[in-house]
Amino acid sequence: MRPRRSPVIVRDLRPDARADLEGFARVRHRALPYILVTPESLAHDIARLHPDARYRPLVAVADDEVIGTAQVRLSHESSEPGQGNVNVYVDPEHTRRGAGALLVRAAEEHLVAHGAVRLLAWVLDEPGNRSFAELHGYRAGRSAHFLRLDLENGALPPLQAPPPGVELRRGSDFADDPRPLFELDAETTADEPSDVEFEFTDYEAWLEETWRHPLLDLDLTSVAVVDGRPAAFSAAHTDGGTRYSTAMTGTARAFRGRGLAKLAKNDSLHRARAAGYTEAFTGNDTGNGPMIAINKWFGYEVCAAEVRYVRDAG
Template sequence: MTVIVRDLRPGVRSDAEGFARVRQLTLPFILFTPESLVHDLTHTHPDARFRQLVAEEDGEVVGAAQVGLAHESTEPGQGFANVYVHPERTGRGAGTLLARTAEAHLSAVGARTSYAWVLDAPSNRAFAEHRGYTASRSAHFLRLDLANGALPPLRTPPPGVELRTGADFADDPRPLFALDAETTRDEPSDIDTEFADYRAWLDGTWRHPLFSRELTSVVLVDGRPAAFSAARTDGGTRYGTVMTGTARAFRGRGLAKLAKNDSLHRARAAGFTQAFTGNDSGNGPMLAVNKWFGYDICATEVRYVRELG
């Protein structure tokens, strides 16, 4: 039985479904669908040199990888290569071939460094370390039982503060782009990121098939967007917040809690039963906020790094 690695074909439904199946088995804490995977492939900025790879054995997709350049990084040459293998198909060469192909691509497009997220399990960490990767920071996946959990009660915003939804910005989402860009710059990360391309943000965030404008909550202070909680849904019963943050001038006033609580309550009312999110392990303030909501850590992943020769 021979394993081959090739690019995902966006026009072939079975490719996207196979990729999604592997991702769902290995990372059930992140929302994605075959449609969202194809959107990511076809709408990621060209400067990212982004590829989605599949490992195929006897016509079945048994592994997948996402690889590209962190084109929004303030430091050129930063790449990423995240590899996933079907849990029942490990040890047969798919992971090694995917990683080798991904690293060759990064070297060919000028990357000097490869970053990889690895689930915190002995076999996964050993695989990364065998390939010369060194452990860096870690991050947690968190889950909340929306159907049976007890959310904090909704509270009336104080004077001068107003709650809106992302849908209220349909005519001009640029203020949300500015808020997202400011808060993302302060996120703990190995790679400093700066959002400067509004058109790319529209494609990658605002028009993403999983993004829910209706469940995204925005806090206005004196008419200015000050905090938000961006929501995604998978078309079923799963909901996730992919970014919750507050502009620097408005921090320390509980506005992120206000936004996220509003979004969570509306998600539960809409029939969503599970809520997911993720936080860097060094992001103490946001971990405390999510603990206050009742989230539990359900998995941890470790960021590994390797200098490419």
């Protein structure tokens, strides 16, 4: 006789409960191993994200074990209000128990109650996941790739000396005054292909949410500086173990076409390998031709794809 499985319940993640944080991070790693998540990064997001984001991480629990997660928030930095994000992941060993549907329902109710008129979700490009999204009324939009680079056994392009007038520095060199990096991050993020237009104007919020994020490794973040001005950068995230991820790479508009982003990212990757990191991850919108070319040059290989699904909440 098959043992009865306990019912699945959905509730808020308890930030003061280590088991919840570890369970959330474990599920995310099993379902989406290409993005770094740690208990510390989750606790930071809960404590530091701007109140206007209405951030609400949810967990699906069965037999006192976290088996599903949802990251739920408004894109409060968008110039267009009412953009809600619903990103749901279920442990691959616990699918078909209704956890995903319960998480979606709770997430949508929360976002609509706080003014969301459009709901957006990233969905792994697999038949079961896409069918699930479409069953809940979402329609497919843009796509993106996850990419992996073997830092331990792969061959990186050789280090290049900066061209005349360009200096390579580390993110930690800007610890006393990170505002120039905020301005560079804001400009480059605004030009990223996206369904939602972002405007980073709140420096203090950026300090809390991005600059002080526990995954951000300032010593492995590389910045190309021209005439004293940060012109390009490659921001590094690390998990404290062996995994490294590029959080953002970009070049200020006035300096594009000079290979500065490639220069900065190569510097960061070489230093990450020297520090003992064995895997590097990044992601590309499939419409971002320049970064696709750069990552191909480094030797990154596509390891998964995801599709942006959208639903009107009205």
